[in-house]
Every structure is written in C-alpha cells, then in structure tokens.
Amino acid sequence: MKKKVSLLLAGVLAAVSLAGCGPTPPAAAPAATEAAGGGEATTAAGGGEAAAPAADTSNAELNLIIASNQTSLDNPYSYGMDKFKEVLEDISGGKISVTVHKGTLGENENELIEKLEMGAASMVVASPGFMTAIGVPEVDIFSLNYLFDSFDHWEKCLDGEFGEKMKATVSEKTGNNFRIMAYWSSSVRDYYGKKDITKPDDLKGMTIRTQSSQV
Numbered sequence: 001m002k003k004k005v006s007l008l009l010a011g012v013l014a015a016v017s018l019a020g021c022g023p024t025p026p027a028a029a030p031a032a033t034e035a036a037g038g039g040e041a042t043t044a045a046g047g048g049e050a051a052a053p054a055a056d057t058s059n060a061e062l063n064l065i066i067a068s069n070q071t072s073l074d075n076p077y078s079y080g081m082d083k084f085k086e087v088l089e090d091i092s093g094g095k096i097s098v099t100v101h102k103g104t105l106g107e108n109e110n111e112l113i114e115k116l117e118m119g120a121a122s123m124v125v126a127s128p129g130f131m132t133a134i135g136v137p138e139v140d141i142f143s144l145n146y147l148f149d150s151f152d153h154w155e156k157c158l159d160g161e162f163g164e165k166m167k168a169t170v171s172e173k174t175g176n177n178f179r180i181m182a183y184w185s186s187s188v189r190d191y192y193g194k195k196d197i198t199k200p201d202d203l204k205g206m207t208i209r210t211q212s213s214q215v
Helices: 076-091 109-118 128-133 137-143 151-158 161-173
Strands: 005-009 062-068 096-102 123-126 178-183
Touching: 062 076, 062 109, 076 096, 109 123, 109 128, 128 137, 137 161, 151 161, 161 178
Parallel strands: 005 123, 005 178, 062 096, 062 123
Antiparallel strands: none
C-alpha cells in the first residue's frame, strides 16, 4: 500500500501535522514526554497547576509518535503537543498512546520529514514555507500580510471551506503523500530574540533569520 503522510502546518499563521498511514506498533508510552537536552520532562500543558491523572496506556492498541523541532519545553509547540497527548489518551480510554518528541527527532523540518517518511514519526509540525518548497505554492498564501482581521476570522476560515480546500490541495499536489491533519497559530508577526524591540529603530543593525517563503 502506498505510504501516506499527514501534515500539520505550523508557521506564521497556521500549522500542519504529518502522519504515516501505517499504525505504529503498540508500545508502552513513557509517562513523561521526551525532551531535548536532558531537561525535565512534563506530561501536561500549562504552568503550575497539577496535571490530571493520565490515562492508562499500558495496553494501548496504537502508539502515535509526534514531534516538533522546538527543544524548549516552555513554548506553544510543547504545550500544544502535551495537550494533544493528554486529550487523545483520555478520550481513547488508553487505547491510543502518544509519545511526544521536542527536538529529539530533529531540530529542523527536513529532519522531521525524513523521520516521518521512514516511519519513525507519525505526525510532525511543518511550516507553510516547507510546503511551498516541495511543490505546493498555494500554501504560501499564509505568508501574506494582514490576511485575517482577527483570530476569530482566522479560526473561521481554517475550520471552514477555505481550510478544507487547502487540505485537498496539499493532498493532490503531493500525490496524497502528505495530509494536513490540523491547523494551529504560531501568532502573527512575532520576533524571537534576546533583545527587546519596542520601536522600529530598535531593529537597526540586526540580522534576522526569516521563513523560506518568497512572499
């Protein structure tokens, strides 16, 4: 059977997840999520609140391995994947276990996609720029400025007809090798760095790495 991969698009405005169609053999999922650099692992998203009791996945029928390229435990990628694990294991009654990797399968998208196609991951986070690089230029629409009026507008579009058409486009353009599983927001135009930016002049002299998108 032809291998199929699903995609979770994560970038400036949206996120996609990639998953192999063949189920990963059941395995006893670790109680804690995988973390890069030997840092403390966590099983629940959020701050200081106590985590809800985890579902018993010792007899899971399916093990999903999900990954992002972010090594920090304190960011939306980590919180989102931890919550995905918590909710899926709970609603499946422990029949599905989820192992979360935060930078431990790869620290760039190419590495993650390679692991995905090898079957070492079930779902990974990829940016719109990555999808345009493999032949789906339509996804670059997410790189346009001021595309959405508000978060509610973004959510309505991605959960509606526009989002469904984009899923179909990705599947068609990649020969059904990649599928968008879901969208998520990585905010709008954030700057990541060590220096506070409060006005345009603060950017003078700085070198900033940008997305691979040509938009």
